Amino acid sequence: MSRSVIDILDLSTQEIESLIQTAEDIISHGDRYAHACAGKKLATLFFEPSTRTRLSFEAAMYELGGNVLSVTDAATSSASKGESVSDTARTVSCYADIIAMRHPKEGAALVAANNASIPVINAGDGGHCHPTQTLADLLTIRREKGSFSNLTIGLCGDLKFGRTVHSLINAMARYPGNRFVLISPEELKLPSYVKKDVLRENGIPYTQTTSLEKAIPELDVLYMTRVQRERFFNEEDYLRLKDSYILNMAKLKSAKPDLCVMHPLPRVNEISTDVDGDSRACYFKQVLNGKYMRMALIMKLLGMEENLA
Amino acid sequence: MNIDAIQNGIVIDHITAGRGMRIYELLGLDTLEASVAIIKNAVSHRTGAKKDMIKIDSDIAINFDVLGFVDPGVTVNIIRNGELVEKRRIDMPQRLTNVIRCKNPRCITSVERSIEHVFKLTDPQNKVYRCLYCETRAQ
Incomplete structure (x- = not known):
């Protein structure tokens, strides 16, 4: 079975460091990588709506000189005929060299990885994991803060269903000196098993609050999230909670001058557009960083690091 | 079936009192042709506490993971020709x-x-x- 990445914890801290070094080299010397994956094909299997993640993967592969096969709508794929994820993975293994898959069901990427003969990258499996978003987050934190250690990290919004939040906590919990501030409405608090298994188990300090205003002055990183309609079975609950937190320039006044404001995007109205021009707004840099980290990851899983000009 | 003296079979012992039926169901013992006895609330000679036991009058393959999941610490005794040939304590499976x-x-x-x-x-x-x-x- 090929090496796949389903969860951010599938990558060691050394491997993440190596991916960051590759991404930094791509940023500095992009031309060197223009043919790194020539002759290779990436299959993007997206069984759930996505714009930026799919385009990011596809842009990453094209910039590495590779090609892309794409399924962008479950309704037009064999999944609509009832084909299993296992069979889809086996079939696509015959056409492509690597798979990036998004699926609404949690664990779908692991099933694909267990059945594919080529590497599978989890591009989001329901509310479970989204490791390449975390790689984008990590490169952003490294570039903006210079380190993964001794940071006070605020996570704000939907901490219950937000897969990016869980993955980022898992990733940052491996570095020393970090502290988390969990900002959410009562109904969307971080699941107790994440607090117990990840934070308390590793002796990582955290506080919980419902007030973004009170928390913001102490933060080095503020990770905003969207309340996701697709994670709710009940529309009324979604409507009641969707506007819980809105970051605007007034709230940023009490923040540190070097705060790093992040968001996995898409945003609805969690961050007011007047924040976009502030030097602390890093969410569009995050998008670009995501492409670089996906390039590094694709190269690693295909074993193409040496295939450079 | 004489539940005191199995010739060839399995005795699942030291089941926490009340969990015998759950183990019976998860092991699928209801589908067996062989005789099966469930003893509830027997008094343990070792601890004096109540326990359940299951005696199966057949040398079938047991899913030890089921036992370890439902009630870690149970013991499985394998009986052949009326003799105890193996005794295993079952822990939680990974x-x-x-x-x-x-x-x-x-x-x-x-x-x-x-x-x-x-x-x-x-x-x-x-x-x-x-x-x-x-x-x-x-x-």
Whole structure:
């Protein structure tokens, strides 16, 4: 079975460091990588709506000189005929060299990885994991803060269903000196098993609050999230909670001058557009960083690091 | 069946009182042709506490993972020709395959056919098993 990445914890801290070094080299010397994956094909299997993640993967592969096969709508794929994820993975293994898959069901990427003969990258499996978003987050934190250690990290919004939040906590919990501030409405608090298994188990300090205003002055990183309609079975609950937190320039006044404001995007109205021009707004840099980290990851899983000009 | 003296079979002993029927069901003993006895609330000679026992008058293959999941610490006695030939204490298994199903409606196991339902032991101290696919805690 090929090496796949389903969860951010599938990558060691050394491997993440190596991916960051590759991404930094791509940023500095992009031309060197223009043919790194020539002759290779990436299959993007997206069984759930996505714009930026799919385009990011596809842009990453094209910039590495590779090609892309794409399924962008479950309704037009064999999944609509009832084909299993296992069979889809086996079939696509015959056409492509690597798979990036998004699926609404949690664990779908692991099933694909267990059945594919080529590497599978989890591009989001329901509310479970989204490791390449975390790689984008990590490169952003490294570039903006210079380190993964001794940071006070605020996570704000939907901490219950937000897969990016869980993955980022898992990733940052491996570095020393970090502290988390969990900002959410009562109904969307971080699941107790994440607090117990990840934070308390590793002796990582955290506080919980419902007030973004009170928390913001102490933060080095503020990770905003969207309340996701697709994670709710009940529309009324979604409507009641969707506007819980809105970051605007007034709230940023009490923040540190070097705060790093992040968001996995898409945003609805969690961050007011007047924040976009502030030097602390890093969410569009995050998008670009995501492409670089996906390039590094694709190269690693295909074993193409040496295939450079 | 003489429940005191099996010639060839299995005795599952030291079952926590009240868990005998759960083990009976999960092992699928209701489908056996052989004689099976469930003894509830027997008094343990060793501890004096109440316990359940299951005696199976047939040398069948037992899924030890079921026993370790439902009631770690039970003992399995293998009887051949009226003699005790093997005695095993059963601990919690690291992985459970096709013993229980994930209850998370968002889990891939809710829709994917022919998939194994796998749980892994993530917290031995608190006997916590989580779905391999979605990490939902087993109930």
